[in-house]
Amino acid sequence: MTGLTAALSVELLKARRSKVPWMVAAGFSLFPIVGGLFMLILKDPERARQLGLLGAKAQLAAGTADWPTFVKLVSQAVAIGGAILFAFLFTWLFGREFADRTVRDLVACPTSRSAIVIAKVAVGSAWSMAIIGWMLTLALAIGLTIDALVGLPGWSGDVILHGFAGAATAAVMTIGLQTLTAFFAGVGRGYLPGLAWAVLAVFLAQILAALGWGAWFPWSIPALVAGVAGPDAEVVSAGGVAIVAVTALLGLGATLLWWQRADQTG
Amino acid sequence: MNEFAVATFGVTKRYRGDVLAVDRVDLRVARGEIYGFLGPNGAGKSTTIRVLLGMIAPTAGHAELFGERVRAEAPAVWRRVGHLVESATAYPELTVRENLEVARRLQGVGDRASIERLIDQLSLGEYADRRAGTLSLGNLQRLALARALLHEPELLILDEPANGLDPAGVIEVRELFRELAQRRGTTVFISSHILAEVDRLATRIGIIHRGRLIEELDSEALKGHRDVRLEIGARESAAAEAALRQAGFLPGRRDAQGAFLELREPRAIAAPDEIARILVEAGSPPTHLALARETLEDHFMRLTAQTGVATEAVAPATRAEVAA
Numbered sequence: 001m002t003g004l005t006a007a008l009s010v011e012l013l014k015a016r017r018s019k020v021p022w023m024v025a026a027g028f029s030l031f032p033i034v035g036g037l038f039m040l041i042l043k044d045p046e047r048a049r050q051l052g053l054l055g056a057k058a059q060l061a062a063g064t065a066d067w068p069t070f071v072k073l074v075s076q077a078v079a080i081g082g083a084i085l086f087a088f089l090f091t092w093l094f095g096r097e098f099a100d101r102t103v104r105d106l107v108a109c110p111t112s113r114s115a116i117v118i119a120k121v122a123v124g125s126a127w128s129m130a131i132i133g134w135m136l137t138l139a140l141a142i143g144l145t146i147d148a149l150v151g152l153p154g155w156s157g158d159v160i161l162h163g164f165a166g167a168a169t170a171a172v173m174t175i176g177l178q179t180l181t182a183f184f185a186g187v188g189r190g191y192l193p194g195l196a197w198a199v200l201a202v203f204l205a206q207i208l209a210a211l212g213w214g215a216w217f218p219w220s221i222p223a224l225v226a227g228v229a230g231p232d233a234e235v236v237s238a239g240g241v242a243i244v245a246v247t248a249l250l251g252l253g254a255t256l257l258w259w260q261r262a263d264q265t266g
Numbered sequence: 267m268n269e270f271a272v273a274t275f276g277v278t279k280r281y282r283g284d285v286l287a288v289d290r291v292d293l294r295v296a297r298g299e300i301y302g303f304l305g306p307n308g309a310g311k312s313t314t315i316r317v318l319l320g321m322i323a324p325t326a327g328h329a330e331l332f333g334e335r336v337r338a339e340a341p342a343v344w345r346r347v348g349h350l351v352e353s354a355t356a357y358p359e360l361t362v363r364e365n366l367e368v369a370r371r372l373q374g375v376g377d378r379a380s381i382e383r384l385i386d387q388l389s390l391g392e393y394a395d396r397r398a399g400t401l402s403l404g405n406l407q408r409l410a411l412a413r414a415l416l417h418e419p420e421l422l423i424l425d426e427p428a429n430g431l432d433p434a435g436v437i438e439v440r441e442l443f444r445e446l447a448q449r450r451g452t453t454v455f456i457s458s459h460i461l462a463e464v465d466r467l468a469t470r471i472g473i474i475h476r477g478r479l480i481e482e483l484d485s486e487a488l489k490g491h492r493d494v495r496l497e498i499g500a501r502e503s504a505a506a507e508a509a510l511r512q513a514g515f516l517p518g519r520r521d522a523q524g525a526f527l528e529l530r531e532p533r534a535i536a537a538p539d540e541i542a543r544i545l546v547e548a549g550s551p552p553t554h555l556a557l558a559r560e561t562l563e564d565h566f567m568r569l570t571a572q573t574g575v576a577t578e579a580v581a582p583a584t585r586a587e588v589a590a
Contacts, residue, residue, distance in 0.1 A: 002341055003372065003374060006372055006374060007372070010371050010372060013367070013368065014357060017359045019359075100355060104321060104351050104355070105372075105413065107321050107338070108349055109373065110345045110372070110373055110374050111341065111371075111372045113341070263316075263323060264316070265316065265321070
């Protein structure tokens with residue numbers, strides 16, 4: 001693969017200079033902040049009403065103010081919101097070359113097209129994982145701060161480790177599935193098709209999970225792994241993991257093939 | 267060593283909906299040539315250029331650069347090719363220097379000083395640290411040209427390289443291409459709608475119309491192909507016409523009002539002074555007498571059968587050049 005190092009350095013430079021990857025990181029940072037806010041409200045709803053955090057008649061059905069609920073909220077946000085936020089990053093990585101019409105400089109270039117695709121996927125994945133690392137660290141810091149300020153019961157290393165490991169695994173699976181977002185951003189030559197695909201996939205994931213077929217649909221599986229459906233949810237087997245892995249690889253293959261073969265008229 | 271920098275063999279491109287964009291085009295561009303590729307809008311210029319750059323696959327036929335078949339799987343040839351396709355583009359959030367750094371890395375150019383050299387060469391110094399998204403169209407075009415030249419390519423494929431440039435910029439870029447061709451032997455394949463520019467620069471010209479290559483000529487041969495005429499103005503054009511007919515010439519009317527006459531006979535072209543003498547002696551001295559050669563634009567319009575030769579379209583500069 002000619003020029004992979006060059007392609008990686010170029011993608012990193014573009015990502016560093018753009019606002020989009022930072023906006024995605026900011027979006028993920030909201031999850032533990034909102035989770036922490038919910039804990040404060042659940043801890044003392046009357047005081048939250050007095051402070052204006054909760055409407056007079058509103059009720060919060062997130063559960064109780066404890067560590068397991070807080071970790072579950074963060075995991076839910078990663079499993080569902082992550083599918084959209086990661087799609088923003090990947091559709092930007094791929095779709096921007098068509099929106100800015102810079103693709104013509106990438107296809108007649110000594111750096112091979114496959115190196116460019118692999119570099120984009122690698123930078124997108126690495127950036128996404130760094131965001132998840134940052135978000136989980138932030139969540140831990142927020143949880144500990146609330147615990148210190150008002151007390152958050154239910155702390156156990158096992159709860160934290162299990163919950164965060166589930167969120168991280170769900171995130172890795174969701175990141176893998178973004179190869180399909182990349183594919184649609186290419187085929188649709190812009191940002192919207194990739195995002196439209198991500199929204200459709202999340203919608204279908206919700207429907208199929210509700211119908212009990214979630215363990216077979218790649219975009220439902222991360223949520224199940226994150227324990228979104230609760231402790232009684234279907235246990236995701238190795239087969240489920242394989243479904244996600246194969247789908248991600250098919251997406252990567254399709255993206256590589258499309259970049260190699262499709263006419264670039266943009 | 268293959269003598270052609272660019273060659274196409276029966277290149278045909280049919281888009282969905284049965285649109286035939288390019289039809290069996292056979293191009294041959296020798297090394298070191300400046301090849302002007304002309305055609306009206308929608309004639310197939312950009313499609314041909316995209317085929318040359320491997321951006322689109324031809325429906326039939328194939329293209330070769332330096333004797334190597336153009337394929338997406340064989341990117342090595344692009345080290346030898348610089349290109350600018352249609353409007354200039356750049357990463358808007360990156361500065362001019364960063365955009366060139368991106369190109370340097372992707373082109374595998376080891377020499378970092380090449381960026382500063384090109385910034386200087388294309389007068390981009392003032393804008394080097396400005397984001398490309400804030401550049402004027404002309405400066406964006408300069409950036410795209412700098413990117414195309416960064417790796418000192420042996421072949422430049424340029425689609426409308428003068429887009430957005432001011433008149434001084436057009437001249438500057440023309441001289442740059444000429445120097446590259448003369449000093450370094452760079453082959454330049456240039457498509458432009460500014461036919462006067464192509465006329466001044468190209469050593470060979472190809473004209474594409476409705477997807478077919480309808481003419482391919484050396485610029486010297488093309489000059490021979492162009493119509494030359496003697497334009498005559500007189501206060502009494504009817505009397506002047508009668509005098510010329512009496513002297514055995516066959517004057518034609520240049521305009522609807524008949525105020526101008528023209529002669530195409532070689533003996534009139536060879537001796538305008540003799541025509542002046544005839545008119546003076548007949549009492550209809552000429553108020554205007556000029557040799558005019560059909561411009562490339564006129565030739566192009568005649569060839570593509572969109573209109574006839576238009577007197578008004580003949581640039582005064584061209585008349586002066588011919589007269590001189």
